Amino acid sequence: MIYLDNAATTLQKPPVVGEAMLEALQTAGNPGRGAHEPTLHAARLVYDARAGLAELFGAESPACIAFASNATQALNTAIGGLIGPADHVITTVCEHNSVLRPLYRLREQGTQLSFVGVDDRAVLRYEQFEELLRPNTKAVVVTGASNVTGNTTDLAFVAQFAKKHGLLLIVDAAQTAGACPIPVQKLGIDVLCFTGHKGLLGPQGTGGLYVRPGLRAAPLVVGGSGVHSFDERHPAEMPTALEAGTLNVPGIAGLGAGVRWILEQGVETLQAKETALARLFYEAVREIPGVVVYGSFAEPRAPIVSLNLAGEDSARVADALWEEFGICVRAGAHCAPLMHKALGTVEQGMVRFSFSHQNTEAEALAAAQALRALALEE
Amino acid sequence: MRAKRPYIVLSFRATVDAMAWEKRCIAEQIPGRLIPLPRELSAGCGLAWRMLPEDWECWRERFDPAEYAAAAQVEQ
Numbered sequence: 488m489i490y491l492d493n494a495a496t497t498l499q500k501p502p503v504v505g506e507a508m509l510e511a512l513q514t515a516g517n518p519g520r521g522a523h524e525p526t527l528h529a530a531r532l533v534y535d536a537r538a539g540l541a542e543l544f545g546a547e548s549p550a551c552i553a554f555a556s557n558a559t560q561a562l563n564t565a566i567g568g569l570i571g572p573a574d575h576v577i578t579t580v581c582e583h584n585s586v587l588r589p590l591y592r593l594r595e596q597g598t599q600l601s602f603v604g605v606d607d608r609a610v611l612r613y614e615q616f617e618e619l620l621r622p623n624t625k626a627v628v629v630t631g632a633s634n635v636t637g638n639t640t641d642l643a644f645v646a647q648f649a650k651k652h653g654l655l656l657i658v659d660a661a662q663t664a665g666a667c668p669i670p671v672q673k674l675g676i677d678v679l680c681f682t683g684h685k686g687l688l689g690p691q692g693t694g695g696l697y698v699r700p701g702l703r704a705a706p707l708v709v710g711g712s713g714v715h716s717f718d719e720r721h722p723a724e725m726p727t728a729l730e731a732g733t734l735n736v737p738g739i740a741g742l743g744a745g746v747r748w749i750l751e752q753g754v755e756t757l758q759a760k761e762t763a764l765a766r767l768f769y770e771a772v773r774e775i776p777g778v779v780v781y782g783s784f785a786e787p788r789a790p791i792v793s794l795n796l797a798g799e800d801s802a803r804v805a806d807a808l809w810e811e812f813g814i815c816v817r818a819g820a821h822c823a824p825l826m827h828k829a830l831g832t833v834e835q836g837m838v839r840f841s842f843s844h845q846n847t848e849a850e851a852l853a854a855a856q857a858l859r860a861l862a863l864e865e
Numbered sequence: 866m867r868a869k870r871p872y873i874v875l876s877f878r879a880t881v882d883a884m885a886w887e888k889r890c891i892a893e894q895i896p897g898r899l900i901p902l903p904r905e906l907s908a909g910c911g912l913a914w915r916m917l918p919e920d921w922e923c924w925r926e927r928f929d930p931a932e933y934a935a936a937a938q939v940e941q
Binding site: 531 | 880882884899
């Protein structure tokens, strides 16, 4: 099997991730619910994961990191907790439904939305940010990289725009956390939402958000916190404010181990390897007759190569890759409807090849060879 | 129950602050340990740092009061 569906979830994790999860499962109590050794051990595991994420993102302190079950929950918290019915939001057509659906739900209550479009290479039309600005614009919500094309967003540009106009900047880092440096303070990001199971190499069911100190997002859920039990309101201090209920300690321990492993290897080192693999694959497939590759390869990008084979249904191509060659890729719409509308691929979808530093050059070339074989069969 | 004796107990605004404090104390070999927040300290998260008064006197100059919510002498 050749696994090239890392944008959906990374499959090959460093062994330390599973080891940390098992250790936590067997030894961790409930963090923040007492002071005996198992509960303190759990709290230390959670704290160490927070500290690792804070270091990775260049955050002010570990207290800026709140855990969630995935990027979708983090984005719902950020969008629902910071944006109101009277506000206007600028977002983009590159967004995943984890951004779009919370925004659409707000729109039903009165929130106004505007969408920055893309050119024919799916590159954002940055000049539109200024054009879409309104007096009641409250926030900009953007992805760090399209999960469809792999094109990255120029966060420095968007952050500068947001700062210039006093807007909140909320970033969906589902495809970029752990895959490229995201210095939140340096860039001026207010909220960074991440999942644990992709570039951060943790298990599914983990994720979270960085929240700039001083910014208060209303929590999505309230309840048990282990502290201030007689207060009718949920604690307002970060990260407790956004972490009602018992945390997923085994998952967070695994996530923390993944983050430590990334810090040891170096994000830039890992990024260079997976980017090189994606580029190798791209160069090997771009000239195959009938292959149409989407996105811009002239700019920094996530290790994703999405394409179509002539007019073939992307699902049929993906199934043939699996059945005939044992290659795992993702077909269809990738939960990003506006991106496919912009590129005219609503009916056909795309076949997405997404790489990890755990892949090899031989795998990238084998996938290209398989695609060539399918193209010749047509 | 065990006989009571005086301790200095530090409370924290949030559990994450208590964990950061413990990490620092372990690194710097500051004596004490985390305990459940005593009822005498109404404010703070569920954890507190307990240390002997003589240790407190030895170390307090090196503590930044912003790192904890309150410090109090408590019979435990």
